[in-house]
Amino acid sequence: MIIGASVLEDVARAFLQGLPPGTVYALVALGFVLTYKTSGVFNLAFGAQAYVSAVMFFKTRVEWEWPVLPALVLSVFVMAPLIGVVLELLVFRHLRNSSAISKLVVTIGLAVALPSLAEIFMGFETQSGRTPEGVLDQGASVFYDPFGIYAFSRNELVAMGVAVVAMVGLGALFRFSALGLQMRAVVESARMTELAGIAADRVSASAWALSSLFAGVAGVLIAPRFNTLSAADFFHLGVVAIAAAVVGGLTSLPKAMGAGIGLGVLIAEINTFLPRFAESRAWLRPIQDNLTPAIPFLVLFGVMVFVPAIRRSRDASDPLGGVDPPPMSIGSVVRTRQQVLVRAAVTAVLTVVVLGVVLGRADQSWMYLVTQAVVLATIFLSITLITGIAGQISLCQGAFAATGAFTVYQLVERYDLSALPAAFIGAGIAAALGALLSMPVRRLGGIWTAIATLAFAYFFDSVVLNLPFVGGGETSLLTGTSVPRPLVGPFDLADDQAFLVFCVLVLAVVSVVVVNLRSGTLGRTLLALQGSELGSQSIGISPARSRMLAFAVSAAIAGFGGGLLAMQQEDVNYASNFSPFVALVWMVIVVSIGCRSVGGALQAAGAFVLFEPVILKGALFGWLFRDPERIPDFFPISGKWVLVLFGLGTIMYARHPEGMAEYGAHRKAAKAERRRRAAEDRATAVAVDVEVAR
Amino acid sequence: MTAVLVASGITKKFAGIAALIDAGLSVEEGERVGLIGPNGAGKTTLFNCILGVTPIDGGTVTFDGRDVTSDRVDQRARAGIGRTFQRIELFADSTVLDHLLIAERVRNGSGRFWKDLLGLGRPTAAERERADEVLTLLGLEELAAEPVERLSLGQCRLLEVGRALMTQPKLLLLDEPSSGLDRVETAALAATLREVQQQQGFAILLVEHDVDLVRSFTTRSYVLDFGHIVSEGPTAEVLASDVVRSAYLGDMEVPT
Ligand SMILES: Nc1ncnc2c1ncn2[C@@H]1O[C@H](COP(=O)(O)OP(=O)(O)OP(=O)(O)O)[C@@H](O)[C@H]1O
Ligand SMILES: [Mg+2]
Numbered sequence: 001m002i003i004g005a006s007v008l009e010d011v012a013r014a015f016l017q018g019l020p021p022g023t024v025y026a027l028v029a030l031g032f033v034l035t036y037k038t039s040g041v042f043n044l045a046f047g048a049q050a051y052v053s054a055v056m057f058f059k060t061r062v063e064w065e066w067p068v069l070p071a072l073v074l075s076v077f078v079m080a081p082l083i084g085v086v087l088e089l090l091v092f093r094h095l096r097n098s099s100a101i102s103k104l105v106v107t108i109g110l111a112v113a114l115p116s117l118a119e120i121f122m123g124f125e126t127q128s129g130r131t132p133e134g135v136l137d138q139g140a141s142v143f144y145d146p147f148g149i150y151a152f153s154r155n156e157l158v159a160m161g162v163a164v165v166a167m168v169g170l171g172a173l174f175r176f177s178a179l180g181l182q183m184r185a186v187v188e189s190a191r192m193t194e195l196a197g198i199a200a201d202r203v204s205a206s207a208w209a210l211s212s213l214f215a216g217v218a219g220v221l222i223a224p225r226f227n228t229l230s231a232a233d234f235f236h237l238g239v240v241a242i243a244a245a246v247v248g249g250l251t252s253l254p255k256a257m258g259a260g261i262g263l264g265v266l267i268a269e270i271n272t273f274l275p276r277f278a279e280s281r282a283w284l285r286p287i288q289d290n291l292t293p294a295i296p297f298l299v300l301f302g303v304m305v306f307v308p309a310i311r312r313s314r315d316a317s318d319p320l321g322g323v324d325p326p327p328m329s330i331g332s333v334v335r336t337r338q339q340v341l342v343r344a345a346v347t348a349v350l351t352v353v354v355l356g357v358v359l360g361r362a363d364q365s366w367m368y369l370v371t372q373a374v375v376l377a378t379i380f381l382s383i384t385l386i387t388g389i390a391g392q393i394s395l396c397q398g399a400f401a402a403t404g405a406f407t408v409y410q411l412v413e414r415y416d417l418s419a420l421p422a423a424f425i426g427a428g429i430a431a432a433l434g435a436l437l438s439m440p441v442r443r444l445g446g447i448w449t450a451i452a453t454l455a456f457a458y459f460f461d462s463v464v465l466n467l468p469f470v471g472g473g474e475t476s477l478l479t480g481t482s483v484p485r486p487l488v489g490p491f492d493l494a495d496d497q498a499f500l501v502f503c504v505l506v507l508a509v510v511s512v513v514v515v516n517l518r519s520g521t522l523g524r525t526l527l528a529l530q531g532s533e534l535g536s537q538s539i540g541i542s543p544a545r546s547r548m549l550a551f552a553v554s555a556a557i558a559g560f561g562g563g564l565l566a567m568q569q570e571d572v573n574y575a576s577n578f579s580p581f582v583a584l585v586w587m588v589i590v591v592s593i594g595c596r597s598v599g600g601a602l603q604a605a606g607a608f609v610l611f612e613p614v615i616l617k618g619a620l621f622g623w624l625f626r627d628p629e630r631i632p633d634f635f636p637i638s639g640k641w642v643l644v645l646f647g648l649g650t651i652m653y654a655r656h657p658e659g660m661a662e663y664g665a666h667r668k669a670a671k672a673e674r675r676r677r678a679a680e681d682r683a684t685a686v687a688v689d690v691e692v693a694r
Numbered sequence: 695m696t697a698v699l700v701a702s703g704i705t706k707k708f709a710g711i712a713a714l715i716d717a718g719l720s721v722e723e724g725e726r727v728g729l730i731g732p733n734g735a736g737k738t739t740l741f742n743c744i745l746g747v748t749p750i751d752g753g754t755v756t757f758d759g760r761d762v763t764s765d766r767v768d769q770r771a772r773a774g775i776g777r778t779f780q781r782i783e784l785f786a787d788s789t790v791l792d793h794l795l796i797a798e799r800v801r802n803g804s805g806r807f808w809k810d811l812l813g814l815g816r817p818t819a820a821e822r823e824r825a826d827e828v829l830t831l832l833g834l835e836e837l838a839a840e841p842v843e844r845l846s847l848g849q850c851r852l853l854e855v856g857r858a859l860m861t862q863p864k865l866l867l868l869d870e871p872s873s874g875l876d877r878v879e880t881a882a883l884a885a886t887l888r889e890v891q892q893q894q895g896f897a898i899l900l901v902e903h904d905v906d907l908v909r910s911f912t913t914r915s916y917v918l919d920f921g922h923i924v925s926e927g928p929t930a931e932v933l934a935s936d937v938v939r940s941a942y943l944g945d946m947e948v949p950t
Contacts, residue, residue, distance in 0.1 A: 512813070513811060515813075516810055516811060516812065516813040516815065517810050517811070517815075519813075519815065519816050520805070520809065520810030520811075520813070520814070520815020520816065521799055521805030521806070521809070521810055521815045522805070522807065522810050522815070523810070523815075524792065524795070524796045524799070524815075525796065525799075525800070525805070527785065527787065527788060527792075527796075528785045528788065528792075528793075528796050530785075530786070530787070531784065531785025531786040531787060531788055531842075532783040532784060532785055532786070534747065534767075534779070534783045535779070535783035535784060535785060535854075535857075536768075536785070537747075537766075537767035537768045537771060538745065538767065538771050538776070538777045538779075538783070538858070539771055539776075539796070539797040539800055539801075539857060539858070539860070539861050540768050540771040540772040540800045540801065540861060541768055541796075541800055542766070542768045543768075549807065
């Protein structure tokens with residue numbers, strides 16, 4: 001009896017404990033659903049927006065020592081809605097007719113760009129301990145215990161209070177104001193509203209302002225819970241809120257809210273009871289601490305896979321959902337075989353020249369960077385395959401690469417295997433993982449593949465990584481995850497030059513494989529599937545099989561590349577190399593430079609690794625002037641500009657899905673075509689003149 | 695003669711509203727059958743059920759003597775059901791020739807992953823030859839290298855027919871092939887189809903609003919109205935019957 005009572009008490013305590021974070025999730029979920037429904041944008045940058053407000057609040061409160069009120073007004077009530085309106089006006093308004101995928105990619109780009117932009121302009125660096133206090137004094141140290149089982153901190157009470165006020169306010173706005181009514185109408189059916197003559201532009205801008213305000217509020221409320229303000233943590237928060245929104249069916253605001261609170265409570269309950277459950281189960285112990293942060297992602301993944309209705313929620317809920325024509329697709333450049341060969345030859349010659357220069361003249365640090373770029377190019381080719389050729393946005397390429405890297409680490413560490421065969425085994429395991437993951441994911445399609453892979457990436461990050469036979473568990477905390485370089489025949493790859501040559505060879509082989517796959521049955525099948533899934537099936541193409549193959553091969557390439565990266569750095573370095581946020585940045589850079597061609601992947605890797613040291617640090621100028629002294633004063637420029645530049649580059653992608661590299665070629669081709677036409681016209685005109693003269 | 699397709703008792707509901715109720719039809723080998731009915735009668739939906747695009751709420755589909763009710767779309771397609779779409783389903787970013795080549799590759803089943811890896815997956819001369827045949831047949835040879843985005847609606851419909859023909863179907867489902875084509879083009883398409891059909895002996899099930907085309911092209915017809923098959927018989931008789939007058943043409947005049 002006594003045990004029963006105490007268990008009940010624990011349940012209640014966990015419930016109360018889960019409420020404060022739950023209400024914040026609810027807040028973010030609410031804002032998320034609002035933009036999703038009014039503008040069709042699945043906003044992955046939502047966490048980034050919250051981050052910007054949190055940083056601003058930190059700046060004003062801690063560094064400039066403003067009083068609470070003006071700090072709040074600036075960071076939450078001015079800044080946050082402003083960002084929303086600007087994004088709507090400058091970006092999303094112009095993407096109305098782009099595909100859902102393009103819009104999603106843009107929000108990923110923004111998720112990468114916004115935090116860096118804010119950090120640059122506000123002069124903020126992520127550092128331990130740099131996080132604002134709560135809105136009220138001594139928020140974390142004064143407690144209230146209304147029920148005698150759980151003591152809420154002042155911060156928590158504020159969070160709940162504000163969340164409740166915000167929700168009630170939103171409800172009132174919807175019920176009683178004209179704008180709210182219009183917003184609700186847009187939520188019901190954007191097209192219907194437009195037909196009825198309501199300016200969707202204005203409504204959409206207001207919705208963005210409002211939802212961004214929610215992001216800002218949530219950012220400031222949640223900030224004191226973190227020990228450090230970091231963009232990655234806030235992105236994570238955004239994904240948690242997405243889980244709530246998706247559980248809530250993505251259509252209804254009250255349900256999203258309920259799901260947010262429910263998620264908060266669920267996490268607290270599991271936090272309370274899992275340790276007891278794990279006490280008698282040894283296998284649970286290593287992952288016990290990390291299972292709770294993974295819950296939102298498990299929930300997200302589960303709901304998407306097992307509740308197919310969610311995926312159609314927006315279309316199904318809009319009575320006029322089917323009337324829009326599908327978005328136009330931009331034809332990629334059609335090249336003749338000759339052009340392809342010339343390009344390949346030029347690339348090969350260039351590679352040899354650069355390689356020669358680097359091998360002959362570069363010092364150790366440059367050699368290191370170039371090698372890293374070459375290895376990353378190999379990994380990026382996995383994105384070329386899955387995104388450029390198969391048309392799927394996969395956000396878990398980092399997890400696949402990490403699988404390869406950890407396999408190498410484990411096999412070398414435990415079984416003394418040479419790193420090279422270990423890398424092949426790693427690629428194989430990654431391929432199996434990719435194939436396995438493709439089974440639930442492949443039916444999703446569109447943005448849902450992206451979200452599911454993102455959920456998987458976070459699941460890998462918080463659970464799989466901590467298993468002793470993956471990340472090494474406690475051993476790796478003590479000794480690191482070191483990976484030696486192998487001997488290949490007579491060549492010892494511990495030598496940096498030999499290793500670089502080896503990596504270039506691998507890159508060449510993988511490039512050829514990708515090109516072959518693209519022009520072979522698989523590539524053409526995937527292209528057909530991208531063009532029209534139904535059309536493809538009607539001639540007998542099995543989407544499941546093709547996509548599984550694409551996922552498996554892409555994962556294998558990423559896995560092998562991951563193994564190479566670990567060998568290059570002689571350590572896995574998971575956090576800086578493979579974490580979900582890093583993989584996000586990969587995707588952003590590859591997509592904005594060009595995910596359809598092998599060249600795009602190579603350039604993207606170059607940009608990712610070398611843009612900062614060569615351009616931003618001013619090395620190029622130093623080299624051009626032959627004198628490091630004469631590098632202009634405004635160098636070095638912050639490396640964060642790389643993220644800003646390529647993050648915003650995704651907006652280009654949404655308009656020109658072939659990417660910057662291809663877009664240039666495309667324009668050139670178009671120009672040539674125009675010139676040819678003009679010449680033809682002139683010729684005809686001359687001919688006509690001659691006729692007339694006769 | 696044996697039936698190549700027997701669909702019986704097909705029932706399909708969308709959110710509780712029935713689009714098809716106990717609809718059944720059969721097509722004999724090499725036969726040309728019409729399926730007519732007013733807008734929203736459920737013709738396209740019936741095609742979707744036959745091909746397996748949408749799960750059905752009741753009924754069975756037997757194709758070529760085999761129950762295919764639980765087969766996926768691509769399995770039914772490989773079994774020999776070809777189809778064109780009312781709303782064009784061509785492959786964006788692909789050329790006209792690409793459409794036919796990939797269809798041929800899937801049909802002959804010679805695609806292997808290892809061949810792709812070694813660069814042996816490109817279209818073969820034999821495949822190009824077959825594609826050229828179909829292109830010539832449909833008069834699309836000039837457009838072979840054009841991306842589909844540059845085609846007119848009529849040309850898109852022709853290409854869909856060509857893509858379906860590449861699969862060498864036993865039954866071809868045509869969903870309003872004449873919309874977007876002018877009279878001359880329609881007549882040419884009908885002539886071509888009849889010619890290929892006589893060569894290869896496949897059956898055709900035609901959904902069409904162009905009454906003249908149905909009359910001249912099909913020997914037997916079904917009438918679908920509000921999800922029910924309301925009439926069936928030789929096309930000339932069906933078109934002349936009162937049922938069609940009231941159901942299909944409503945208050946319009948029947949062209950004679
Ligand atoms: N995916 C869907 N969801 C909901 N309802 C649908 C769906 N597809 C079709 N319907 C409905 O089913 C009914 C039959 O539609 P269908 O497209 O089969 O008609 P049809 O005979 O092909 O008409 P048309 O001559 O205009 O092509 C219509 O009322 C339509 O609104
Ligand atoms: Mg129809």
